Amino acid sequence: MDFDFSDDQNTLRESARRFLTDRCPRDAVRRILEGVAPFDRELWRGVADMGWTGITIPEEHGGLGLGHLDLCVIAEEMGRVLAPVPFASTVYLFAEALMLAGSAAQRAKFLPRIAAGDLIGCLGLAEGAQAPSPRNIEARVEGGALTGTKTAVTDGDIADAAIVVARSGAERGPRGLGLYLVDLTGPGVTRTTIKTIDPTRSHAQISFDGAPAELLGAAGDGWALVEKLFDRAAVLFAFEQVGGAQVCLEMAKDYALSRYAFGRQIGSFQAIKHKLADMYVAVELARSNAYYGAWALSTDAAELPVAAAGARIAATDAQWLASKENIQVHGGMGYTWETDCHLHYRRAKHLGLALGSNRRWKDALISRLEAANAAA
Amino acid sequence: MNFDDTPQEAAFRAAARTWLEANAPAPEEAKRMGRENLDEATALKAARAWQSRKAAGGWACLHWPKAYGGREATPIERVIWEQEESRFAVPRGFFEIGLGMCGPTMMMYATEAQKQHYLPPMLRGETIWCQLFSEPSAGSDVAGLRMRAVRDGDDWVINGQKIWTSGAHYSDFGILVTRSDPTVPKHKGLTFFFVDMKSPGITIKPIKQISGTSNFNEVFFEDVRIPDAQRLGDVGQGWTVSLTTLMNERLAVGDAPGPGFDEAFALAREVLLEDGPAIRNPEVRQRLAEWYVQSRGLKYTKFRGMTALSRGATPGPEASITKLVSANVLQSVANFGMDLQDMGGVVHGTGQPAAGLFQQALLYSPGLRIAGGTDEILRNIIAERVLGLPPDIRVDKDIAFNALPTGR
Numbered sequence: 164m165d166f167d168f169s170d171d172q173n174t175l176r177e178s179a180r181r182f183l184t185d186r187c188p189r190d191a192v193r194r195i196l197e198g199v200a201p202f203d204r205e206l207w208r209g210v211a212d213m214g215w216t217g218i219t220i221p222e223e224h225g226g227l228g229l230g231h232l233d234l235c236v237i238a239e240e241m242g243r244v245l246a247p248v249p250f251a252s253t254v255y256l257f258a259e260a261l262m263l264a265g266s267a268a269q270r271a272k273f274l275p276r277i278a279a280g281d282l283i284g285c286l287g288l289a290e291g292a293q294a295p296s297p298r299n300i301e302a303r304v305e306g307g308a309l310t311g312t313k314t315a316v317t318d319g320d321i322a323d324a325a326i327v328v329a330r331s332g333a334e335r336g337p338r339g340l341g342l343y344l345v346d347l348t349g350p351g352v353t354r355t356t357i358k359t360i361d362p363t364r365s366h367a368q369i370s371f372d373g374a375p376a377e378l379l380g381a382a383g384d385g386w387a388l389v390e391k392l393f394d395r396a397a398v399l400f401a402f403e404q405v406g407g408a409q410v411c412l413e414m415a416k417d418y419a420l421s422r423y424a425f426g427r428q429i430g431s432f433q434a435i436k437h438k439l440a441d442m443y444v445a446v447e448l449a450r451s452n453a454y455y456g457a458w459a460l461s462t463d464a465a466e467l468p469v470a471a472a473g474a475r476i477a478a479t480d481a482q483w484l485a486s487k488e489n490i491q492v493h494g495g496m497g498y499t500w501e502t503d504c505h506l507h508y509r510r511a512k513h514l515g516l517a518l519g520s521n522r523r524w525k526d527a528l529i530s531r532l533e534a535a536n537a538a539a
Numbered sequence: 540m541n542f543d544d545t546p547q548e549a550a551f552r553a554a555a556r557t558w559l560e561a562n563a564p565a566p567e568e569a570k571r572m573g574r575e576n577l578d579e580a581t582a583l584k585a586a587r588a589w590q591s592r593k594a595a596g597g598w599a600c601l602h603w604p605k606a607y608g609g610r611e612a613t614p615i616e617r618v619i620w621e622q623e624e625s626r627f628a629v630p631r632g633f634f635e636i637g638l639g640m641c642g643p644t645m646m647m648y649a650t651e652a653q654k655q656h657y658l659p660p661m662l663r664g665e666t667i668w669c670q671l672f673s674e675p676s677a678g679s680d681v682a683g684l685r686m687r688a689v690r691d692g693d694d695w696v697i698n699g700q701k702i703w704t705s706g707a708h709y710s711d712f713g714i715l716v717t718r719s720d721p722t723v724p725k726h727k728g729l730t731f732f733f734v735d736m737k738s739p740g741i742t743i744k745p746i747k748q749i750s751g752t753s754n755f756n757e758v759f760f761e762d763v764r765i766p767d768a769q770r771l772g773d774v775g776q777g778w779t780v781s782l783t784t785l786m787n788e789r790l791a792v793g794d795a796p797g798p799g800f801d802e803a804f805a806l807a808r809e810v811l812l813e814d815g816p817a818i819r820n821p822e823v824r825q826r827l828a829e830w831y832v833q834s835r836g837l838k839y840t841k842f843r844g845m846t847a848l849s850r851g852a853t854p855g856p857e858a859s860i861t862k863l864v865s866a867n868v869l870q871s872v873a874n875f876g877m878d879l880q881d882m883g884g885v886v887h888g889t890g891q892p893a894a895g896l897f898q899q900a901l902l903y904s905p906g907l908r909i910a911g912g913t914d915e916i917l918r919n920i921i922a923e924r925v926l927g928l929p930p931d932i933r934v935d936k937d938i939a940f941n942a943l944p945t946g947r
Binding site for chain 1: 540541542543544545548615618619804808818821824825827828829831832833835836837838839840842843845846847850857860863864915917918919921922923925926927928929930931932
C-alpha cells in the first residue's frame with residue numbers, strides 16, 4: 164500500500180511548477196481574459212516542448228510513453244496556474260479517445276502531431292442548455308457526412324480536429340450513437356466563437372453541414388465510449404480542479420495574514436479561521452478521492468467508474484467552495500476585476516460543467532454503486 | 540501510488556486473516572456478543588475475552604514495543620489489521636482510551652519498572668484505564684482545570700472534580716492532570732499522575748446522556764492520596780505530558796461509529812417514499828453521493844496519512860479532519876435516514892429499519908461533535924497548526940491562575 168506519488172513524480176511536479184510559474188504568470192492569463200488572443204500560443208508551444216502534450220502517448224508515436232499518474236501531476240499544476248491552453252481538450256479528451264478507440268491508422272495519423280504540439284483537438288458533445296444524453300443528441304452522420312450543431316465546444320474555435328458524438332441514421336438511444344473524427348478546417352464546418360463565463364478558455368459553437376466524418380471505434384459504441392472517456396478524463400480534470408482549489412486556499416490564507424481590521428490580522432478571527440479550515444477539509448478530501456481515481460486510472464482497475472465519479476464530484480464541489488469563499492475572505496477587493504479571485508471562480512465553474520454537471524455525476528455515482536452492489 | 544499490498548504486507552494480511560478466521564467469534568456468536576442491545580457488564584466480558592485472545596495470539600496493540608507485548612508493527616500493518624478485524628463482528632470498545640492514550644503516555648513518562656508492571660495487563664485487557672482531564676470549568680480550555688494537588692511528604696493530596704470521564708465506572712486506573720501551583724499562569728502550574736481508581740476518596744457518578752445511556756461520569760476526589768512515585772513528568776510540567784496524551788488521542792480517535800454511507804445506501808434501497816423506492820428519488824441520490832465522497836475521502840486521507848508515517852513523517856494535526864468530518868456526516872446521515880422513514884421515523888427501537896441505528900445515532904451524534912475536541916476546536920487546530928493562521932488571543936496567558944476572572 165502506498166497512497167502517494169513517487170519520488171520521480173514529485174520531481175516532475177517540481178519542474179512543472181517551476182516552468183509554469185515562470186511561463187504562465189497571472190498577467191499571461193489576464194491577457195487572454197482581456198481578449199488579446201484566444202489562448203496562450205507561446206505557453207502551448209512551451210508545454211509541447213516539455214513533452215507534456217505527449218506524456219502518455221507511446222514512444223512509437225513520438226510521445227514520452229509515461230503513465231497516467233505523471234499526467235495527473237501535470238494536470239494539477241496546470242490547474243494551479245489556470246493555464247489558458249487547450250490541454251484538457253487535446254490531451255485528456257482527444258488523445259485519450261484515440262488511444263481508447265482509434266484504429267492503427269488513426270493513431271498513427273494523429274498521435275504524433277499531438278505529441279509534437281502541432282494539433283489541437285476538442286470534443287463535440289453538448290448541443291445547448293440541456294444534459295446531453297443518448298435520447299437528445301440531434302447531430303447525425305449519414306454516408307460519412309455530419310450534420311448538426313454542437314455548443315459549447317471548449318477550444319472548438321482554435322482546434323484543428325474534433326471528435327463529435329452523433330447519431331447514425333434515425334435510431335435514438337445509446338446504440339444509435341457513434342464517435343466521429345472531423346477535420347475542423349475542412350468543408351462543411353462553420354465556427355462561431357462564443358462568450359462564456361470563463362473567457363480564459365476558448366469556446367465555440369460549431370455547425371456541421373455535410374462535413375466529412377470518419378468513425379472512431381465501432382458503430383453503436385459511441386455512448387459507451389463517451390462514458391469510458393469521461394471516466395478517464397474525470398480523474399485528470401479532478402487534478403486540475405484540486406490544483407485550482409488549493410491555490411484559492413493559499414490566496415485566502417495569504418490575504419487573511421496580510422489584511423488588518425480592528426487592529427488585528429483578519430486571519431486571527433475565528434469566523435475567518437473556520438472558513439479557511441472548511442476550505443482545507445474540502446480540498447484534502449477532494450485530493451484523497453483524486454488519488455484513488457489516479458490509482459484506478461493508472462491501473463485500469465475495475466473500480467475506475469466509481470473512483471472517477473468520486474474524484475470528479477469531490478473536486479468540483481471543493482473547487483466551487485474554495486473559489487467562492489476566497490472571494491468572501493478578500494471582501495470587496497475580492498469582487499474587483501483587478502484582484503485575481505474571479506479568475507478562479509470562473510475557471511471553477513467552467514471545469515465543473517465541462518465534463519457534465521455534478522448533479523449528473525452524483526446520479527451516475529449512485530447508479531454505479533447500485534450496479535456494483537447488484538453484481539456482488 | 541499503489542493501493543495493493545506489497546509481498547510483505549500481503550503476507551501480514553494473510554497471517555492476520557488466518558488467525559482471525561480461526562479465532563474470531565463466529566457470526567452467530569458475534570451477534571450475541573455484539574455491543575448493541577447488551578447490558579454493559581455482558582459487553583465488557585465479551586470485549587475482555589476478545590482482547591485476551593488477541594493478546595495471547597500476539598495481535599493486541601500492534602504498534603506497541605515488543606517488550607510490553609506489542610508487535611512493533613508498521614502504520615500500514617495497523618491499517619491492514621483494522622481492515623481485516625472489521626470484517627468480523629468482534630466486540631469493540633472499552634480499551635481504546637487505555638491502549639491508545641494512557642499506554643503511550645506511560646511509555647513516555649513512567650519508570651521502566653512501572654511500565655513492566657502496568658502495561659502488559661493493560662494490553663491483555665485485564666486492566667482498564669481512563670483519562671481524567673476535563674472538569675466542569677475546563678472543557679475545551681483543558682489547561683483551565685482546578686483540581687488541586689498539594690504535596691504532603693511522599694504523597695500528593697488531591698481534591699476536586701473531573702467530568703466527562705469515559706469508562707471511569709469500570710476503570711482500574713486513570714491518568715490525571717492536576718493544578719499543583721495556582722500562583723503561576725495556567726499552563727505552568729500543572730502536574731500529571733496516574734492513579735488507582737479504587738483509591739479511598741474517589742467517588743464516581745455516572746452521567747445520564749441524551750441518548751439515555753451512561754458512558755461517562757463525574758469523578759470526585761476528596762483527599763485522595765497519590766504517591767509521588769506515580770507522578771508522570773516533573774512538577775509543573777503537566778501540560779507537556781498532557782500534550783503527549785492529546786497527540787495520541789488524535790491517532791486513537793477514528794471514524795465515528797454508527798451508520799454512514801453504506802447504511803444510508805442500504806436504507807434507501809429498502810424504504811418506500813410516496814413515489815417508489817427512496818433510492819430512485821433524485822434528492823436522495825444527490826445526498827448519498829455527497830456522503831459517499833466524504834466517507835471515501837476520509838478513508839483515503841487516512842491512508843495518505845499512514846503512507847506519510849511509513850515514510851518517516853510524524854503524526855500531525857492534519858488528522859483533526861477525521862473526527863470533524865465523520866461526526867458531522869454521522870449526524871446528517873442519522874437525520875436523513877429518519878426522514879426517509881417519515882412519520883414512523885420517530886419510533887426508537889430495534890424494530891425500526893436497520894435495527895434502529897439511525898434513531899440511536901441521532902441521539903449520540905451530538906456528543907461525538909464535542910468529545911475529543913469540539914468542531915470549533917478542531918477547526919482552530921486546522922487553521923492555526925496546519926494553515927499557520929494567528930492563534931486566538933489569550934488574555935489569560937500571563938496572568939496567575941488564581942487571579943483569572945471566573946464565571947459559571
